[in-house]
Amino acid sequence: MNPFDFAHKHAKEITWMSQNTNQIPMTDVIEKAIQEAISWKEYNLYPRSNGIFGLTELLKEHLGLPDDYEVLLTNGGIEGLYILTRALLEKGDEVICTDPSFLPIHHQIEISGAKPVEIPIYQKPWKMTPEQIQEAITPRTKMILLIDPINPMGTAYTKDEIKAICQIAQDNDILIIDDITYRDFSEPFPTYDLVPDRTLVSYTFSKQCGLAGMRIGMVAAPKALMDKMRPYNTNVLSVNILAQRAAMAAMETIDNWLPPLRAQLLKNQAIIKSAVEKMDGCFLPVYPSSTNMFVIDISQTGVDPDDLQDKMLYDYKVFVRSGNYVSKSFGESFIRVSFSVPQPSVERFASIFPEVMGLLKK
Numbered sequence: 001m002n003p004f005d006f007a008h009k010h011a012k013e014i015t016w017m018s019q020n021t022n023q024i025p026m027t028d029v030i031e032k033a034i035q036e037a038i039s040w041k042e043y044n045l046y047p048r049s050n051g052i053f054g055l056t057e058l059l060k061e062h063l064g065l066p067d068d069y070e071v072l073l074t075n076g077g078i079e080g081l082y083i084l085t086r087a088l089l090e091k092g093d094e095v096i097c098t099d100p101s102f103l104p105i106h107h108q109i110e111i112s113g114a115k116p117v118e119i120p121i122y123q124k125p126w127k128m129t130p131e132q133i134q135e136a137i138t139p140r141t142k143m144i145l146l147i148d149p150i151n152p153m154g155t156a157y158t159k160d161e162i163k164a165i166c167q168i169a170q171d172n173d174i175l176i177i178d179d180i181t182y183r184d185f186s187e188p189f190p191t192y193d194l195v196p197d198r199t200l201v202s203y204t205f206s207k208q209c210g211l212a213g214m215r216i217g218m219v220a221a222p223k224a225l226m227d228k229m230r231p232y233n234t235n236v237l238s239v240n241i242l243a244q245r246a247a248m249a250a251m252e253t254i255d256n257w258l259p260p261l262r263a264q265l266l267k268n269q270a271i272i273k274s275a276v277e278k279m280d281g282c283f284l285p286v287y288p289s290s291t292n293m294f295v296i297d298i299s300q301t302g303v304d305p306d307d308l309q310d311k312m313l314y315d316y317k318v319f320v321r322s323g324n325y326v327s328k329s330f331g332e333s334f335i336r337v338s339f340s341v342p343q344p345s346v347e348r349f350a351s352i353f354p355e356v357m358g359l360l361k362k
């Protein structure tokens with residue numbers, strides 16, 4: 001049985017440090033909103049195609065999107081990315097990305113006939129530099145996939161870096177996918193503030209709001225680009241109504257629960273750091289992380305990250321991800337650990353990590 005199936009089979013016993021979704025209980029408003037919608041069977045109705053009243057407006061305000069941007073609700077951010085790659089990429093186009101990365105987007109780029117051009121970022125500064133982007137540009141470059149903060153590294157781009165990247169996009173007439181999936185965990189410098197006419201925004205409620213199972217996210221773009229994407233929209237009948245209610249409740253109250261969540265994430269990552277520091281041959285490339293995950297480099301230990309993932313999951317019911325899940329070239333060097341789980345679960349990880357490494361070291 002593959003690790004994901006195994007974890008689901010034992011879902012309630014698993015410590016899910018594998019998927020960057022918040023599982024620290026922060027508020028009951030989400031549950032209440034879902035229950036209220038269920039109580040009057042709102043699910044009997046097709047939702048409005050533009051979503052429940054107020055949701056897209058709230059999102060525009062929360063993200064500070066330009067006035068002329070249009071928002072399309074989708075089944076998770078991933079579907080918005082599918083729509084945009086389908087609509088805007090052609091055979092032979094190139095998209096500048098990173099390795100490591102969130103690889104399903106690279107797959108979507110490929111099935112659109114385009115090529116992901118992967119800049120290696122498993123080295124300092126653990127993110128793309130504007131110079132590397134400039135060098136990767138060819139006449140076929142159509143887009144830059146900018147994931148900020150970066151899954152899996154936990155690195156975020158500085159304002160100056162964003163400025164330089166936007167300038168490159170402007171000078172070379174290319175688009176930017178500003179994948180801000182993890183922006184609520186950090187201090188974001190969105191590209192739509194600088195190059196609104198060439199930015200496509202991918203955002204989701206899966207991570208910070210912990211709504212991954214509800215499958216709701218969005219893509220936003222200026223009207224001219226959204227007009228090109230709409231024919232590829234698979235959601236003319238809108239997205240799950242319970243998910244919309246949950247997202248609305250979460251966004252209406254985000255200022256109450258996000259700051260304490262971020263404070264807890266700082267504590268959680270410090271707990272993991274102390275455990276990693278005690279282990280010979282292990283280190284954290286990026287600390288503190290600007291989001292709710294980071295990677296632990298284990299390359300000097302001789303331990304295979306797939307074995308580590310499997311041992312932790314099958315014997316200890318703690319699910320982390322092998323680097324191979326997020327990297328084609330560097331996956332053998334690390335594991336990715338998400339720490340938006342309750343502190344006792346992080347403490348358990350910190351206590352078993354040295355034990356399992358000890359068992360696997362040759």
Ligand SMILES: Cc1ncc(COP(=O)(O)O)c(C=O)c1O
Nearest residue numbers: 076077078102151181204206217
């Ligand atoms: C960078 C990035 N973009 C998009 C997604 C898609 O998330 P979802 O479809 O749950 O919104 C993920 C999920 O892990 C991600 O890491």
